[in-house]
Each structure stands twice: as C-alpha cells, then as structure tokens.
Amino acid sequence: MIYRVDTATLAGWEDCWTENEGPRRFATVEEAEAAITNHLQSLRDAGRSAEREDFRIREEPENRLFARVVGRLEDCRIEPLHDPLHIFGAILLAVPVIPEDTVQDVRNTLTTMLGVHVERLDYRLSESQMPYTAEDCQKATSAFCQHRQADEIFDSSAQPFDEDAGMSPTCAIVQIIAIDDQCAALDLYHEALGRLEGRETLEGFIPFSYRADTCVKASNGVLYSRLEVLEEEAPEYVDTAETVLFGALFDRIQAEQAEKGKQLSW
Secondary structure, eight states: OEEEEEEEETTEEEESOOTTTSOOOBSSHHHHHHHHHHHHHHHHHTTOOOOGGGEEEEEEOOOSEEEEEEEEESOTTTSOOOOSSOOTTOEEEEEEOOTTOBHHHHHHHHHHHHHHHGGGSOGGGBSSOOOOOHHHHHHHHHSTTTTSOTTSBSOTTSOOOBTTTTBOSOEEEEEEEETTBHHHHHHHHHHHHHHHHTTOOOTTTSOGGGGGOEEEEOTTSOEESSHHHHHHHOGGGGGGOEEEEHHHHHHHHHHHHHHTTOOOOO
C-alpha cells in the first residue's frame, strides 16, 4: 500500500503536490502526516491560512507489476539476453532504444511490449490469482523509471536505428516482476536488504512501497530479515538489536552519504 495526500479545492479533492513541488507518494501514514505538517507550516510562514482539515490521506494499492532496468545490450544481434538479478517468476524484455528516445518514449514502447508478453507471468501464483490486465501493465510502465524526468533522454549513447536491418540494435534489459507473488516479493525484499546493507542505490530497483517493510538491525550493522534469523546466526546481538523500517534506514544512509557529498536516491 502507498499513500497520497489530497487538498480541498473548489472543484473537490485534488492531489496536493505537482511533480516539481514535493513528494507525491508515501510508504506510511506517518510519512504522509509529517509531509502535511511541514506543508502547513510552509503555508503559514508564507502568510497563507490552512488547516489540517484541508488535507486528506488517500490509500492506493501498490501496482501488481514492477518494471526495472537490469542491464543493457549494446547490440542485440550479437549479445545474448541475460538476467543479472534473479527474481522468482520474473520475465525479461529487450526494449529497443535509439539515441533520441526520451524516458516517456521508452515507457510507451514498454507498454506495447508488456501487453504482448504479460501472459508469460503466472498469475496463478499471485495473491488474487487473477490474470494481469492491460491496466496492470499501464500502471507498471507509468511507474517505470519514475526517478527520471519523462522528457529526459533515456540513453544518448544508444546506436542509431539500423535502416537496412529495420531494427534498433541497442536494447534496455527490462525485468518485469509480479510483486503480488509472495515468492517474487520475498526475493525482492532480500535484494533490498542487501542493497541497504551495502549502501547501494535503490533508485529504480525497488518499489516505493517497500519503504514500509521492516528488518532487524544488529549493533554491528548487519541486517536480518527477522529476529529469529538473528537469534540463529548471531545470538550475541539479540539484546541490542532494533527493528527498523526500510524507509528510515534508507533515510539514515542518505543523510550519511549527503555529508560525504554523495547522493543516494530511492
């Protein structure tokens, strides 16, 4: 589940923020409430009147499918398609890219391709056991590379379109994950855990809603999925361990990286 904040207008409830004004999604109700509090204060500092009743928090289910770039083929005619990040049941698509393509162009191409290939995902392993729909595909591709601007050039070093062959040699390797499949979700959870422990970027790799997931952090900095795992592998750290949200842990790492002049994004 993710959360959005609406504000009351003469036309009714509308999304509180535009893309350039602030965060539009929150992993927890607490994050949404904190954003409303900060927004109210900024409005009051600017001499504008506003009350908490002018805002509401809206629940929105997480997309059933998640799409992410996991690699690149410089020339798909001579390079094999490979999966560097194994996730249970995921499928790979080689999405053609030319130097002029924007992020939105690639999203549009991905939408068409996913509509054809989504049947390769086994919906019988999902929570609802319902087939994946065109709407599921559209939601997944709309969120694809959400950390990038829609009009940004996707891959300026891609090879030009080959007129003779009638194809685009360069392809983005896109992994499609059914995150309502518990096995796939578990694989993705453990990948996120490893990325956090290694202080790697989560940008474009992990669904935003995973900020609300938790893990156990030992005093030596090692992360564990559950307290039972810590008890089995390092019982000496049980008494000093803490349960932390992925989002809170990520924010701590981000603050540390900022002090070092580095940028880490979700």
